[in-house]
Amino acid sequence: MAKSLVIVESPAKAKTIKNYLGKDFSVEASSGHLIDLPKNKLGVDIENDFKPQYEVIKNKKKYLAKLEKAAKNADKVYLASDPDREGEAIAWHIADQLGIKDKSYRILIHEITEKAIKESINSPTTLSEDKFDAQQARRVLDRLVGYQVSPLLWKKVRRGLSAGRVQSVALRIVVEREREIEKFITKEYWSIEGDFLPINSGDQNPFSANLIRFDSNKVEIGSEQEAANIVNQIKNNDYHVSSVDKKERTRKAQPPFITSTLQQEASRKLRFSVKKTMAIAQKLYEGIELGAVGPMGLITYMRTDSVRISDQALSESRKYIMDKYGNKYLPEKPSLYKVKKLAQDAHEAIRPTSFDFSPDKIKAHLAGDEFELYKLVWQRFLASQMTPIIYDQTSIEIKSEKAAFRTTGSIIKFEGFSKVYIEGKEEDEQNGEDDEKKLPKLSKDQGLSLKDLKMEQHFTQPPPRFSESSLVRELEEKGIGRPSTYSSIISTIQDREYVKRENRKLKPTVLGKSVNDMLIDGFPEILDVKFTADMEDKLDKVEQGSINWVDLLKDFYKVFSQRLLQAEDKMKSLRRDGVPAGIDCNECGAPMIIKWGKRGEFLSCSKYPECKNAKPFNYDEDGNIKVVEKVQPELSDINCDKCGKPMVIRQSRYGKFYGCSGYPGCKNIKRMNKEKPS
Structure with missing residues (x-):
């Protein structure tokens, strides 16, 4: 019999951990949450300090029974569910259901490697009541809103819709952006570009510069006629170089990934949805079978808002960079990045767990999408510890008696981290700023010959629709949701048909706009972005032990319950209207x-x-x-044997059949076969 039991939530994670522990350990999986609020009722005793009415999830009883049996035969039970609030709740409920709090230990595994697992078992901790309370508060909050507002939508719009404390705010952000776009008035404007050559230089390759001033005024050209008038006045001017500003500049690498930036970059570079990114990252974290090596977790925990890096990871990555790329690519000191103000900082950044397994080395063991995401994490982390890009940037201003032009060029002197990785951009951010542009050697007061003037028409553009990645960025910047919730938020508003993806952009549907307006009208505080961000902050404080979770719920429900009473009468009925x-x-x-x-x-x-x-x-x-006009069914050459009217050929999911053209008055149908109905 095993002396010690390790309980994790995932069978894949269990398989990897089992590979590292000896015969004195058994490893079992709960397959996620075993305990939750009931599905068929509110499940919260509001009058009794919002006490949750937990129950064993119907299809999880067999897993609970298996864990009970394993725990009886163990001297020690290590609860190794994920190191976040949801993982804490899973561990808490397992300990409570199995009655093992006196012999259970909490271990926090941030990377599934042999070293990390053995270290965590050698230094266990206790269950965190504050972290559990934070999860419990969020769960009850979401249940109070979802189970009491959603029925209003069923009654006033249609069944199957849902409202959520965070998902509805995300919908509001998408809808408000769409309305900005709808209200946007496009304005025409023009630009003028000149092609110049240095006089007497023998250079036959002109360089271009943009008109920035005319008659000492900033250029704002509203029509083709205005542009043509300016061109006529400046085309025969004498031009010279008025200033040359040359500077050496550096560009540092981006920090290693956190959840939100991984989701954004995987969307931009790999075209992955947020949901797909997290599913693949989960596999890479829990463990991939690497042939003779066995299963191994390839990346650290993927739900994190911290860019913190362990000393060991810094040391190993620096050695790898030195060996692979040489001293020029390794900074004197490790690159450390500032953790954002509101970050929980409970976990490290997302990084490879070992530098012995480069993407190319283990490519044969990875599915295509797994390889691409692992390579992205690998390259981003390595780049974060490499030297900056060094480039020369030159800005040249050109003048005549009536006009001023400016051009900027940059030449990379040292590639630095870009040898490994360059961050992607949103499609609407592709502006070519980072492109190299070589300018001729010029000096102040040098004469220039104007070779050509080109006028170009432009139109102001509305703000772009959100993509999944830019919505994640917006949610993060506004403090809405947390790393563990971004994926479900974005999936839910699409699953409910409030938002649809169109050319990789999120566009609210008529249903989404209508539900949004109804919810804002009925529950203005709950749909307020700042209110929701403040609530996230309060949940963080519950985890820190500085706010009581029941007090938080009481304050929330005081406002919410009043709105709920009024909403029944106040909210309009789209089902009717x-x-x-x-x-x-x-x-x-x-x-x-x-x-x-x-x-x-x-x-x-x-x-x-x-x-x-x-x-x-x-x-x-x-x-x-x-x-969509109704397609008339094809008329057959036979008549109905019940009413005499012609039979028509109809189509169902099972195939074609004969139906009476007198439907619904006559509901006679016949199967189509070799024999025609008489």
Whole structure:
């Protein structure tokens, strides 16, 4: 019998850890949470200090029974669930259900390597009541909002919708950006670019510069005519170099990944969704089978908001850089990065667990997407510990009696960390700023020959829609959610059809906009960005032990319960009123409205039930409603054997069949086979 039992939440994690521990240990997995609030009721005793009414999750009883049996035969039980609030709750509930608090120990594993696991077992800690209370407070908060507001949406819009304390704020951010775009008024503007050559230089390759001033005023050109007038006045001017500013500059590497930056970069560079990134990162953390080496965790814990790096990782990475790239690429001191003000700093940055396993070395053991994400983590971390890029930046100003032009060029002198890695950009941020541009050698007062003037038309652009990665960045900057919740927030607003992905951008649907407006009207505080960010801060303080979790819930519910009472009457019914569609009924002429049913949105006459006209629809490329006309079924050459009307050929998910054209008056149907119905 094993003397010690290690309990983790994932079978994959259990398999990896089992590989490192001897016969004195057994390792079992809970397969996630075993205990939770009930699904079929609120499960919170509001009058009794918000006491949660926990129960064993229905399909997890077999796992609990297995753990009970294993724990009875163990002298010590090590609770090794993930080192975050959810992991703490899993550990807490297991200890409580198994009745093993007197022989249980909490171990925090930030990387699944032999060294880290043995160190954690040799220095166990106790369960953190404060961390558990923070998870419990968040769980109860989310249940109070979700289970009491969602039924309002079912009643007033359609069943299956949900509201959430954080997801609804994320939806609000997406909707408000869309409305900024809708209100944006595009303005025309023009730019003028000149091509110049140094006089008497023999150089035949002109360089370009942009017009920045005309008649000593900053250039703001609103029309083609204005641009043409300026060109006519400056095309025959004499030009000279008025200033040359040359500086050596450096650009430092970005910090190693935290959860949000990993999600953003995987979206930009690998086109991964946030959900996919976290699923693959979880596998890399829990362990990958590496042939003769066995299973091994390849990256540190992937839910973190800290850029902190262990001394050992710094030492190992510096040795790797020196051996692989040489002294020029290794800074004198390790690069340390500042942890953000609101970061919990409970875990290290996301980094490789060992520098013995480069991506190329273990590529054969990784699936394609696993390899790409591991390579991204590997390269980003190495780059964070390498020397800066060094480049010369030259800014040249050119003048005549009426005009001033400016151009800037940069030439890389030393590639530094870019030998390994360059950060990606959002598609709407691709502006070419980092491109090298070589300028000729010029000196102050040197004469220049103007070879060409080009006018170009532009239009101001609205702010871009959020992508998944830029929404994560926005949530992080506003203090909404935490590393463990970004993925579920973004998945939920898409799963509920509040937001859809269109060309990799998030666009709110009519349903999303309507639900957003209803929730803001009914629950203004709950949908307030600052209120939600402050609540995240308070949850952090519960974990730190400076706020009592029950007091936090009481303060919240005081406001929320009042809004809940008012919302039943105050919130409008979209189930009844719908949303104006901007088109008229083709049967009675009344306005059509958008409503929602089991199969999604549809057009309905606003005069219903007097007029029962209803039609499916979709949207054209410009977002305008396009009615989908019902396809008339094909007429067959046989008649119904019940009413005599012609039979038509219809299509179901099981295939084609004959149906009476008199439906719904006559519901006769026949299977299509070799014999026609008589």
